[in-house]
Amino acid sequence: MNIEMALxxxxxxxxxxxxFFVIAAGLSWVFSICNILxxxxxxxxMIGAFLCWTIISVAHSFWAGLIVSALGCAxxxxxxxxxxxxxxxxxxxIYQFILTxxxxxxxxDVIKMIYGAEQTxxxxxxxxxxxxxxxxxxxxxxxxxxxxxxxxxxxxxxxxVSRTKWGRxxxxxxxxxxxxxxxxxxxxxxxTGVFAFSCFLAALGAALISPLMAGHIGMDMFFxxxxxxxxxxxxxxxxxxxxxxxxxxGVVNSFGIWFFGHWSxxxxxxxxxxxxxxxxxxxxxxxxxx
Amino acid sequence: xxxxxxxxxxxxxxFVGLFLVFLPVxxxxxxxSFGIDFMILALAAMALNIIVGQTGLTSFGHAAFYGVxxxxxxxxISKVGIPFWLAIIISPFICAVLGAIIGRICxxxxxxxxxxxxxxxxxxxxxxxxxxxxxxxxxxxxxxERIPDIISTPVPYYYLTLFLVTISIITIGFILNSAFGQxxxxxxxxxxxxxxxxxxxxxxxxxxxxxxxxxxxxxxALYAGNAHTxxxxxxxxxxxxxxxxxxxxxxxxYFEGPIVGAFVYVILQTYLIPITEYWPFxxxxxxxxxxxxxPGGITSFIRSxxxxxxxxxxxxxxx
Numbered sequence: 312m313n314i315e316m317a318l319x320x321x322x323x324x325x326x327x328x329x330x331f332f333v334i335a336a337g338l339s340w341v342f343s344i345c346n347i348l349x350x351x352x353x354x355x356x357m358i359g360a361f362l363c364w365t366i367i368s369v370a371h372s373f374w375a376g377l378i379v380s381a382l383g384c385a386x387x388x389x390x391x392x393x394x395x396x397x398x399x400x401x402x403x404x405i406y407q408f409i410l411t412x413x414x415x416x417x418x419x420d421v422i423k424m425i426y427g428a429e430q431t432x433x434x435x436x437x438x439x440x441x442x443x444x445x446x447x448x449x450x451x452x453x454x455x456x457x458x459x460x461x462x463x464x465x466x467x468x469x470x471x472v473s474r475t476k477w478g479r480x481x482x483x484x485x486x487x488x489x490x491x492x493x494x495x496x497x498x499x500x501x502x503t504g505v506f507a508f509s510c511f512l513a514a515l516g517a518a519l520i521s522p523l524m525a526g527h528i529g530m531d532m533f534f535x536x537x538x539x540x541x542x543x544x545x546x547x548x549x550x551x552x553x554x555x556x557x558x559x560x561g562v563v564n565s566f567g568i569w570f571f572g573h574w575s576x577x578x579x580x581x582x583x584x585x586x587x588x589x590x591x592x593x594x595x596x597x598x599x600x601x
Numbered sequence: 602x603x604x605x606x607x608x609x610x611x612x613x614x615x616f617v618g619l620f621l622v623f624l625p626v627x628x629x630x631x632x633x634s635f636g637i638d639f640m641i642l643a644l645a646a647m648a649l650n651i652i653v654g655q656t657g658l659t660s661f662g663h664a665a666f667y668g669v670x671x672x673x674x675x676x677x678i679s680k681v682g683i684p685f686w687l688a689i690i691i692s693p694f695i696c697a698v699l700g701a702i703i704g705r706i707c708x709x710x711x712x713x714x715x716x717x718x719x720x721x722x723x724x725x726x727x728x729x730x731x732x733x734x735x736x737x738x739x740x741x742x743x744x745x746e747r748i749p750d751i752i753s754t755p756v757p758y759y760y761l762t763l764f765l766v767t768i769s770i771i772t773i774g775f776i777l778n779s780a781f782g783q784x785x786x787x788x789x790x791x792x793x794x795x796x797x798x799x800x801x802x803x804x805x806x807x808x809x810x811x812x813x814x815x816x817x818x819x820x821x822a823l824y825a826g827n828a829h830t831x832x833x834x835x836x837x838x839x840x841x842x843x844x845x846x847x848x849x850x851x852x853x854x855y856f857e858g859p860i861v862g863a864f865v866y867v868i869l870q871t872y873l874i875p876i877t878e879y880w881p882f883x884x885x886x887x888x889x890x891x892x893x894x895x896p897g898g899i900t901s902f903i904r905s906x907x908x909x910x911x912x913x914x915x916x917x918x919x920x
Binding site for chain 2: 348395398399402404405406408409410412413414415416417419420421423424532536539540543547573574576577580581583584587588591592
């Protein structure tokens, strides 16, 4: 009984970790490449969740909901990047913090204007409804689907960064923006692309979470906090670190709910404090140079 | 950065001080409660600016001290049973002790990681307050009936707040103007060089952090004393954000910056809430405009546009 319970808890943790990976990967990218601390990342994810709900209730297609909401969020991301973030790339982090913090207010209220205070719930697509039998333990198919999508995204990002020309440009940008620009790369365009992609991932992750968690105002802070914890545990700027961080987070959180119940909500933060104290750069990050 | 006022600025301070002293004479209850909110927020922002503006570190978690200050006041009065006057003195010290512990751990790290670790601690404290029903009452908040009658009406409480906030701000001014203040500023400008000339960087930063948490806690306690209640969201992330916004709106490199920022913030909040249900929306847009158009905050904007002479003179003095 206990082994079965542990197995289920582990799988749930892995699935949740994968969902958080999809959301957090974008935040990690934007921080390491655009050098911007984007506090409105959770809000972008919230837009994705609500957009997905709207599209599914209009078009009755889960896939359309996933793709269109992610693309829609990417467009919003382009708009935000071009209008608001370009002027402040060179400024102190703290200005980027306050600007994206203001975006949290704005996006939250826009969602409230459009949807009111209602909660939105999405049904799982029919072919992912059932459960898989794991030697006597029933486990929802949807979780396997989520784990698969997360792994696919991880592999795609990894391939893109390490094998393609644009991936090379992005790695160069990370090291020295001015030098990359001097070699004739349109840095502004690449940064816009990276930001748009991060919003794409945020919305995709939120849309994938939607069948498991009702969309509500306030989920933006939830997403933001988790994304932060995940990328710090994993190490900022490294995609594999982000994957490790989110899986660790998911599993620890899942077992925490089992063992601690009421107090489990504190566990991620305790984990974060421990990791930061022992290894400030995160599990997979580069050591800090002052 | 010069801290103590002189010349023209001195008159501005005297004028603002006199205005605040005589405000209750000609103002109604709404303006008085506005004044109390403004002064408390100004003190909290001022305390945060010891960290942000002076040491150059960013704390995302100062609401923790604000919340703990508020809760310790209410808890000391209602559960321990000591009188209000003693409680309002003890609660900032509780925050200072907490600040020493948290600061000791957080200051192991630098820049961005410091900011995130403070955020993590603040969230931890928020969760403890939110979940410990038997002690804090969780979501329902914590109330006390045992505030002395003499300060349970707005006007006396206004003067109590004015008195404590003025003393605190003058104290902060003296601290920042002292040799200690100079040494933490040297850390901000160049940490390595400060270490080389013999500044004990970590100790100085820790002391600054403790002072900052002390005054933030006092602000929280004052707020709870006025509201007679404490809620978990006093320690929440939004509160930390509010304090940072005050600091940045006003201008973090000016002594009076946080005060100006707090004033603008409270005005916006007070007058936007009745006008529109969507005040955070309007508020967010205003912040975006200010960040894009007034990079140094309102204080720097005012100085460069209207007090050109002063700005020039200061630039010469500072270089």
